[in-house]
Amino acid sequence: MANKKKREQKPGDRRQQSRPQARQQSQPQSRQRAQQQRRGAPSGMSRGSLVAIVAAASVLIVLLLIGLNVAGAFGRTPTVGATSIKGNPDAKVTVEEFSDFQCPYCAQFALGTFPRIDKEYIESGKVRWVFRNMARIGEESKQAAQAAECAGEQGQYWQYHDKLFSSQQGENKGGFSTDKLKGFAKSLNLDTEAFNSCLGSGKYSDLINKDLVEGNQRGVNGTPTFFINGRKVEGALPYAEFQKALDTALK
Amino acid sequence: MSSEPAAVESQALYVLSRAVTPVLSVLGIGVSGYLLWVRLGGSLALCTGVGGCETVNASPYALIGGIPVSLVGVVTYLAILALSLWRGWWGAPWMVSLVIFGIALVGVLFSIYLTYLELYVILAVCPWCVASAVLLVGILADSWRQLEI
Numbered sequence: 001m002a003n004k005k006k007r008e009q010k011p012g013d014r015r016q017q018s019r020p021q022a023r024q025q026s027q028p029q030s031r032q033r034a035q036q037q038r039r040g041a042p043s044g045m046s047r048g049s050l051v052a053i054v055a056a057a058s059v060l061i062v063l064l065l066i067g068l069n070v071a072g073a074f075g076r077t078p079t080v081g082a083t084s085i086k087g088n089p090d091a092k093v094t095v096e097e098f099s100d101f102q103c104p105y106c107a108q109f110a111l112g113t114f115p116r117i118d119k120e121y122i123e124s125g126k127v128r129w130v131f132r133n134m135a136r137i138g139e140e141s142k143q144a145a146q147a148a149e150c151a152g153e154q155g156q157y158w159q160y161h162d163k164l165f166s167s168q169q170g171e172n173k174g175g176f177s178t179d180k181l182k183g184f185a186k187s188l189n190l191d192t193e194a195f196n197s198c199l200g201s202g203k204y205s206d207l208i209n210k211d212l213v214e215g216n217q218r219g220v221n222g223t224p225t226f227f228i229n230g231r232k233v234e235g236a237l238p239y240a241e242f243q244k245a246l247d248t249a250l251k
Numbered sequence: 252m253s254s255e256p257a258a259v260e261s262q263a264l265y266v267l268s269r270a271v272t273p274v275l276s277v278l279g280i281g282v283s284g285y286l287l288w289v290r291l292g293g294s295l296a297l298c299t300g301v302g303g304c305e306t307v308n309a310s311p312y313a314l315i316g317g318i319p320v321s322l323v324g325v326v327t328y329l330a331i332l333a334l335s336l337w338r339g340w341w342g343a344p345w346m347v348s349l350v351i352f353g354i355a356l357v358g359v360l361f362s363i364y365l366t367y368l369e370l371y372v373i374l375a376v377c378p379w380c381v382a383s384a385v386l387l388v389g390i391l392a393d394s395w396r397q398l399e400i
Binding site: 047048050051054055057058059061062065066068069070072213216217 | 312314315316317320345349350352353356357360361364372375398400
């Protein structure tokens with residue numbers, strides 16, 4: 001009988017089920033129900049209905065949160081390091097290059113094709129070039145990217161960029177160890193104290209990670225990948241191919 | 252006389268059943284608290300061996316209205332902990348169970364969205380975030396049980 005009563009109890013007042021159990025079991029069922037009604041669901045509405053309302057409200061709240069989250073993500077300002085941009089800010093064409101300092105094809109482009117593009121299109125004000133860090137090969141890629149930003153603080157981003165690409169020694173094999181990165185700064189006659197302090201602080205770590213996330217979001221599957229006024233071009237293509245793509249964009 | 256051991260057993264089960272959500276909430280506070288600490292510039296030591304914590308935590312999706320998702324997680328778990336303690340040890344109206352259910356449901360649905368982002372947008376998986384999602388599923392299941400519809 002007691003078990004039967006226990007099964008019939010609704011959970012509106014669980015504390016009453018356990019502690020003052022003896023007293024409650026002696027109460028008539030109608031009184032228990034009335035008490036549960038007072039402490040549980042509002043009158044005229046079943047618990048099932050209330051659960052359904054709360055579930056629907058939860059879905060609405062989640063949709064609102066997702067909206068806020070997406071709006072925030074898209075509304076955030078671009079994460080480009082200020083010094084990794086080259087050329088006329090009002091140029092008709094903007095090229096974004098997603099690159100990794102440890103990637104051999106990126107080095108091939110940076111040291112072979114890019115200087116010609118720089119001379120023909122960037123210096124003449126036709127093209128604005130934005131270097132984005134797709135530091136996906138490993139920790140040394142991220143370290144190198146941060147070091148370049150630190151060099152940028154002293155106005156030598158692009159010189160350091162060239163130094164890194166011309167000093168590759170394989171992937172994550174110590175070619176871009178902290179000591180090597182400091183050595184590159186010294187060889188470029190940077191203020192080593194300021195550079196070392198910047199590199200040690202990890203202040204550009206977030207920036208590098210954000211670039212990587214944005215590259216993933218925009219479908220960058222390999223490096224180098226370029227966006228010429230938003231149009232995706234993949235690979236270290238020869239100069240003639242870039243010339244064609246840039247001339248088309250400039251028309 | 253024979254009903255005494257049964258009563259003790261019943262009391263133990265009662266206590267255990269009330270402890271599920273508080274225990275999961277405390278674990279959740281630990282997990283999201285750690286992620287918040289990482290977000291605020293703490294060490295990355297427990298993340299680097301496993302993978303994408305850093306990438307996920309630094310992504311533009313790691314904020315809701317300018318507030319770190321991990322902070323929202325800490326507050327959510329704290330709220331669930333307080334409500335579940337109220338329900339389990341000091342007695343509380345059934346509506347409190349309903350509120351816990353609602354919070355847990357929001358948490359689980361939002362975790363599904365975050366897991367989708369990790370897998371298909373950010374392309375990096377943070378094991379701590381997955382752990383938090385699992386804890387929320389546990390809390391939701393327990394809160395459903397407590398509703399006893």
